[in-house]
Amino acid sequence: MEKIKVLEVIRQGQIGGGESHVLDLVDGFDKSVVEPVVLSFTDGHMIEKLQHWGIKCHVIETERAFDPLVFGKITDLVKEEEIELLHAHGSRAASNLLWTQKQTGLPMVYTVHGWSFHQDQSSLVQKARAKSEELICNQCRQVICVSESNRETGEEMFGLKNAVVIENGINLHRFDRNGQYHDVRQRLGLEADDYVAALIARMTIQKNPIIFAKAVMQANMQNPKIKGLMIGDGDMKGEVKDFIRDNRLFRIIRQVPFRTDVPDVLNAIDLYCLPSLWEGLSIALLEAMAMAKPIVATPTDGTKEVIKDGENGLLVDFDNVDQLAEAMLHLYDHPEEARRYGDAAYSVIEERFNSLRVSEAVTRIYQQILGKE
Secondary structure, eight states: OOEEEEEEEEEEOOOSSSHHHHHHHHHHHOOOEEEEEEEEESHHHHHHHHTTTTEEEEEOOOSSOHHHHHHHHHHHHHHHTTEEEEEESSHHHHHHTHHHHHHHHHOOOEEEESSOOTTTTTTHHHHHHHHHHHHHHHSSEEHHHHHHHHHHHHHHHHHOOSEOOOOBBBBBSSSOOOOOOOTTTTTTOOOTTEEEEEEEEEOHHHHHHHHHHHHHHHHHOOTTEEEEEEEOOTTTTHHHHHHHHTTTTTTEEEEEOOOOOOHHHHHHEEOOOOOOOOOOOOOOHHHHHHHTOOEEEEEOHHHHHHHBTTTEEEEOOOOHHHHHHHHHHHHHHOHHHHHHHHHHHHHHHHHHHHHHHHHHHHHHHHHHHHHOO
């Protein structure tokens, strides 16, 4: 049987949650069955890594959704590569595929890594975003949601029908709690006896980095051993830097640009925090769980499906600096409880979130759509 040639499309080439998903998805495909070609709308580390693996990649530059300047270029690419199926990851990627899908008639799959509408928007913006998501979903043969909560939200907001849930997965060879890792604490400016709470994510309003920084500052006032580590780029990177400078937190919080050695970093920290305002299902959260780190997070859609408060982590209210700081202090004071949470979090990953399972499930969808089962 001929291989399925699919175009995997993502908004950017820098490695974030959706991009890590694409990396693991492509890596896990049986290449005798699926031949992936990757299109990104910016260059970056993800593209470099895929090319190193021998995966064909293309970059068509745009940072806009529904950008007519790239429609023709994408269509030409699809024809040149003799693509059989389109797979968009995220709403921006999907929006820029709609014209090509109409022109070529190729079936399209859309993986929702969190909806583009969320609670920090005005009702007008939410309705407009929901309409655009409805347009995208109605043009797809299959919608994949990474959490049941996301599927239910789509159903409530605009009557989503053609959706299945395939939860994100983690490469358990790369994120191995018992693996050998480089000691990066000194390089990160941390002392051996620091208790390190980390936020590893894009510095955007979604991830709420200032709340994390405030909580670290508050916890450190009561326990100087507690330090913060913030790793990632994003449009709030400058605001975070200003907050650290204005509050003279240089010795308390280390701000570091995006790094590719995430397993080494996770091995070096004591606690992973995710104070997000919304999430589909955070890849970074799952990576920390795979490394058996205790978790403190907010109850976003995807997070509350995997973190059960008091069982495998702690959940704190949105925008609540006091609760986040108290959780940091509590886990420092109760190391056995923290270790128990980490072990329980790892068990969830081992049972439900192996990335190979995701690649196999997505392959079956491709085969069903194209009649190549």
